[in-house]
Amino acid sequence: MRSRLPPGPRLPPLQMVRFTKDATGFFADCAKRYGDPFTMTLPLGTVVVTGSPQVTQQIFAADPNIFEPMAKVPMEPLIGENSLLLIGGERHKRERRLIMPAFHGERMRAYGALMQEAALRQLEGVKPGGTLTAQRLTQAISMEVIIRAVFGVEGAARVERFRHVLEAYLENYTPSLAMMPALRRQFGGMGPWARFQKEATQLDVLLTEEIAARRASGEKREDVLSMLLAAKDENGEPMTDVEVKDELRTMLVAGHETTAVSMTWGMYFLHRAPEALEKLHQELAAFPTAPDPEALSKLPYLSAVCDEALRLNPVFYLVSRKLREPFTLAGYELPAGTGLMVAITLTHSRPETFPEPERFLPERFLGRRYSPFEYVPFGGGARRCIGAAFALYEMKVTLGTLLWAHRFELAKDTEVRAVRRNVTAVPHEDIPLRSLGPAVHAAAAPAAVVAR
Numbered sequence: 001m002r003s004r005l006p007p008g009p010r011l012p013p014l015q016m017v018r019f020t021k022d023a024t025g026f027f028a029d030c031a032k033r034y035g036d037p038f039t040m041t042l043p044l045g046t047v048v049v050t051g052s053p054q055v056t057q058q059i060f061a062a063d064p065n066i067f068e069p070m071a072k073v074p075m076e077p078l079i080g081e082n083s084l085l086l087i088g089g090e091r092h093k094r095e096r097r098l099i100m101p102a103f104h105g106e107r108m109r110a111y112g113a114l115m116q117e118a119a120l121r122q123l124e125g126v127k128p129g130g131t132l133t134a135q136r137l138t139q140a141i142s143m144e145v146i147i148r149a150v151f152g153v154e155g156a157a158r159v160e161r162f163r164h165v166l167e168a169y170l171e172n173y174t175p176s177l178a179m180m181p182a183l184r185r186q187f188g189g190m191g192p193w194a195r196f197q198k199e200a201t202q203l204d205v206l207l208t209e210e211i212a213a214r215r216a217s218g219e220k221r222e223d224v225l226s227m228l229l230a231a232k233d234e235n236g237e238p239m240t241d242v243e244v245k246d247e248l249r250t251m252l253v254a255g256h257e258t259t260a261v262s263m264t265w266g267m268y269f270l271h272r273a274p275e276a277l278e279k280l281h282q283e284l285a286a287f288p289t290a291p292d293p294e295a296l297s298k299l300p301y302l303s304a305v306c307d308e309a310l311r312l313n314p315v316f317y318l319v320s321r322k323l324r325e326p327f328t329l330a331g332y333e334l335p336a337g338t339g340l341m342v343a344i345t346l347t348h349s350r351p352e353t354f355p356e357p358e359r360f361l362p363e364r365f366l367g368r369r370y371s372p373f374e375y376v377p378f379g380g381g382a383r384r385c386i387g388a389a390f391a392l393y394e395m396k397v398t399l400g401t402l403l404w405a406h407r408f409e410l411a412k413d414t415e416v417r418a419v420r421r422n423v424t425a426v427p428h429e430d431i432p433l434r435s436l437g438p439a440v441h442a443a444a445a446p447a448a449v450v451a452r
Contacts, residue, residue: 004333006048008039015040020179023420024317027051027343036346037330043179044073047320047339048329051346053353053373055330059321059340060373060381065089067321067383070339074178077196079253080246084386096386098231098239099247102224103390110222111149112293115394118144119401120290128437131411133430134267135260141398142260143167150251151210152223165202166252172196175420207245224251251387258315259391261426266309266399268431269360271410276362280305284404285439296400297393304362306395310377312360313418314344317425319379344376345425407436 009015009030018026019042027049030038037050047070050056068088076086084095101107118141126132147153147162172195177183184193214221214229228244239247270277283301284291296302321340326333329340349357353374354364372380378388385391411432418425 004335005039005046005338006037006330006332007034008041008049009034012041016042016179020175020420024343024345024418024425027318027346028349031343031346037332042339044070045322045337045339047341048332048334049318049341049343049346050330051343051350052330053347053350053371056342056347056376056380057371057373058329059342062327062381064092064382066323066325066327067340068324070320070322070341073181077177077184077200078173079250080242082243082246083250084247085250085254092383094233095239095243095247098233099228099386101231102227103387107222107227108390108393109294111145111390112297112393112397114149115141115145115397116290116293116401118148119398120405123402123406126406126435128435130435131432132435133432134264135427135430137402137433138260138263138267138398139256142256142263142394145259145394146252146256148223150224150255151207151248152214152221152225153210162206165199165206166256169196169199169203170253170257172199203249204245207248208241211241211244224248254385255387255391257421258424259394261315261424262306262310262391262395263398264427264431265313266306266395267402267408267433268410268416268427269309269312270305270403271408271433272413273360276305276360279362280403281407281439284400287404291400291404293397293401296404297396299396299400300366301362302396302400304365306392306399307365307375307377308360308362311348311354311375313425314348314377315424316377316379316385317345317418317420318343319376319383321383342376342379344379347374347376350374403439405439407439408433409436410434 015026019040030040030049031051036052037048037055040047040049050059065088069086072086075083079085084092084099087095121144122137122140143163143166144159147159147166151162153159153162172192174192177192177196183191185191186194186197188194210225211229214226220226225244225248228239228247230238232238270280279301283299287295318341320342323334323336323338323340325336327338328334334340348354351357353370378385378391411434416427416429416431419428420426
């Protein structure tokens with residue numbers, strides 16, 4: 001048997017700096033120098049990293065009970081100790097069974113009209129020649145979907161109040177707070193932790209109010225919050241209010257920012273690839289009126305565009321586990337307590353799987369299905385993202401609606417790189433779009449159809 005840990009870089013402080021500043025580049029450099037898998041030493045402990053589909057399969061196919069979440073330290077303040085992302089074992093199975101129905105089948109598709117309306121609403125008032133940023137456009141749409149479909153908030157004033165509090169909550173949880181628990185001190189009420197705690201309290205008040213009102217009304221509704229409150233496990237036990245609030249925070253973090261970023265990258269890549277953009281325009285032009293959301297979600301080229309955007313810049317650039325017991329991985333004997341990371345950016349940039357991996361080529365997803373270990377934008381195994389179907393559906397419906405209704409071009413055609421923000425990989429600068437006006441078919445459609 002070979003040594004207990006794969007080789008890897010030395011000097012842990014330098015590793016932490018590189019991992020924080022440019023995890024994707026650091027992973028690529030380490031894989032090239034030390035092979036795959038390799039070992040890193042971070043404040044969270046010793047971590048073995050892989051981008052190999054074969055090694056990834058060993059991790060995803062292993063008994064989930066040998067793992068525990070590794071993201072507890074950086075993520076718990078943001079999403080709560082009861083979050084599905086941070087629990088394991090039988091409790092994880094129970095919570096997953098309770099939450100799963102809200103994101104699949106007819107219930108998920110019921111949100112399609114809301115997603116489309118949110119997208120069309122953001123185009124109101126956009127004039128030819130005017131500019132807007134892709135980030136603000138997609139974030140506004142995704143936030144409205146979260147507030148209305150997940151939280152079930154109604155009324156313009158209350159939606160706006162939720163929007164303000166949710167945005168402040170996300171903005172004030174910085175990467176330094178996530179990775180350096182020593183900074184989680186009040187410092188006389190003036191530091192970053194104090195600011196985040198203030199916003200966390202505001203969000204908790206809103207969630208408590210919404211849960212209390214929903215329980216008091218007894219009304220049957222289709223939003224995710226209502227479904228969580230009604231869900232019961234096999235013993236007839238419901239989720240507690242604390243568990244519900246932590247899952248709502250998780251959906252905010254995992255469902256708003258990540259989906260908005262995915263759509264932003266989709267807009268960016270498309271508008272730097274004229275041939276791909278034209279193919280998508282032709283596919284969408286077949287609809288004389290606003291396409292049915294379900295029809296949009298099944299368009300082959302639109303689906304390929306979304307898949308390729310998620311390949312090039314997966315929003316979560318890694319998925320992680322921590323070993324509860326010794327485990328053999330790729331011939332290495334790993335001790336209990338070792339962290340495991342699947343570096344999704346490494347997996348998605350392997351030329352033997354994806355020829356010319358640096359290029360945006362949606363066609364690679366037409367006529368070929370990749371294994372769940374070659375293409376892993378939502379992770380895999382028993383802990384695969386529970387909202388993956390919802391997120392991909394929203395991405396297709398939103399991008400399809402925006403590009404059916406309107407035409408854009410990049411106002412500044414420069415190379416944009418991905419940088420880390422909390423748990424996501426976001427563009428390092430704003431991506432400005434210039435409006436070219438409504439699409440011809442959309443301009444000819446009845447107003448009531450275009451902006452309901």
